[in-house]
Amino acid sequence: MRTGIAVDEARRLVLDGVAPLPPETVTIPDALGRVLAVPVAATRTLPPADCSAMDGYALRAADLAGATRAAPRELALAFEVPAGASAPRALRPGEAARIFTGAPIPAGADSVVMQEDTEAAGARVRFFATPKQSDHVRAAGEDVRAGETVLEPGARLGPAHIGLLASLGRSFVRVHRRPRVAILSGGDELVEPDEDATGGRIVSSNAYSLAAQCAEAGALSTNLGIARDTEQALERGLRAGLSADVLLSSAGVSVGDHDHVRPVLEKLGCRLVFWGVRMKPGYPITFGRFEDGAGPLVFGLPGNPVSAMVTFEQFVRPLLLRLAGGRNLARPVLRAFVAEPLRKRPGRLHFVRVTLAREGERWVARSTGNQSSGVLRSMALAQGLLVFPAEATELAAGSRADVQLLDPDLLAEPELP
Ligand code: AMP
Numbered sequence: 001m002r003t004g005i006a007v008d009e010a011r012r013l014v015l016d017g018v019a020p021l022p023p024e025t026v027t028i029p030d031a032l033g034r035v036l037a038v039p040v041a042a043t044r045t046l047p048p049a050d051c052s053a054m055d056g057y058a059l060r061a062a063d064l065a066g067a068t069r070a071a072p073r074e075l076a077l078a079f080e081v082p083a084g085a086s087a088p089r090a091l092r093p094g095e096a097a098r099i100f101t102g103a104p105i106p107a108g109a110d111s112v113v114m115q116e117d118t119e120a121a122g123a124r125v126r127f128f129a130t131p132k133q134s135d136h137v138r139a140a141g142e143d144v145r146a147g148e149t150v151l152e153p154g155a156r157l158g159p160a161h162i163g164l165l166a167s168l169g170r171s172f173v174r175v176h177r178r179p180r181v182a183i184l185s186g187g188d189e190l191v192e193p194d195e196d197a198t199g200g201r202i203v204s205s206n207a208y209s210l211a212a213q214c215a216e217a218g219a220l221s222t223n224l225g226i227a228r229d230t231e232q233a234l235e236r237g238l239r240a241g242l243s244a245d246v247l248l249s250s251a252g253v254s255v256g257d258h259d260h261v262r263p264v265l266e267k268l269g270c271r272l273v274f275w276g277v278r279m280k281p282g283y284p285i286t287f288g289r290f291e292d293g294a295g296p297l298v299f300g301l302p303g304n305p306v307s308a309m310v311t312f313e314q315f316v317r318p319l320l321l322r323l324a325g326g327r328n329l330a331r332p333v334l335r336a337f338v339a340e341p342l343r344k345r346p347g348r349l350h351f352v353r354v355t356l357a358r359e360g361e362r363w364v365a366r367s368t369g370n371q372s373s374g375v376l377r378s379m380a381l382a383q384g385l386l387v388f389p390a391e392a393t394e395l396a397a398g399s400r401a402d403v404q405l406l407d408p409d410l411l412a413e414p415e416l417p
């Protein structure tokens, strides 16, 4: 087992050899946010034929040469092509066909004049403009051609992908399975949110913040509840999570007399890969695997609420994204200016909870307040985690640092333009 390693090294060890979970078939509405596991080839051409982009008249552009508002030209009204129908025959020279948006262009026609540039005159139509060939015609295949690969494996499916799949006649799609995560909270002091939290008891908030982080990362989680600080209780709790893809246990990974997580994991056959990452908060994080994939990937997360969340961010989230087939495992990182000086001892990388404000051309990062690993409020206020490098001891006001973005609304505006 490795100990006292750097954050980057720990991340590499967690992701080492981890492949996306096998695919499953889901209905397209259920595929939102999932990652495509196979290429999608079009079995049809879209649009299937040249069709009209406007309500108006299909005709030959050459028949209207020179038409203007002052010198209109007339053509004979031959027939009508509503959306969803096709033309009864080809259009002859000197004829126009009434046509509606989405309807196929009749053979013989090469352009569409929009209704606003026309006037009906009994069996004839008057035109006030000269079209160019292909005006207001959507060409067959301008969206997709049959046989073409339209979506590549690894694509995260958004609303437009789902609409595209539907338009290609696919109501099911193959996506990577969602990771299943089991969450166990260890501690004699822990109670559920609606239980009595006096007399030294505290609410097991980690079960909830971690479940929410799992959901945000696209994973399914199960709450295994609270295990008391005995080896037997912990063993029972951890065993209940052995069929998950990822097992998260929080607390009990320090060096106290009641910290049984590591020995119990080893007893269950888990090989501990590392304990102790040079970071703050979160130093005692533990990671282990079962040989030959005979069990879940296991994290012993620190118990302090912010330590649990920050270690999840750095190690569990990228792993869950990888398992779900995702290609982008890291948060976006922004270079920001430090508002007030930050100091620390060398040795551990600090993740500082910050807000981000746009000041002219700059992003300015400010601490959200008390950075204690027990203070969840400063985590709730954080729009990002500022990376204070391990060996640095001071970030002067006005110096620059990387900030991992947590807030998807950072660039959003309250008002519409
Ligand atoms: P431990 O790792 O057991 O020493 O726990 C470290 C700190 O985290 C203690 O103050 C615990 O009370 C707190 N803690 C442990 N588990 C949880 C949890 N599930 N939810 C919130 N705080 C916790």
Ligand code: MG
Residues within 6 Å of the ligand: 186, 187, 188, 229, 251, 252, 258, 303
């Ligand atoms: Mg404890």
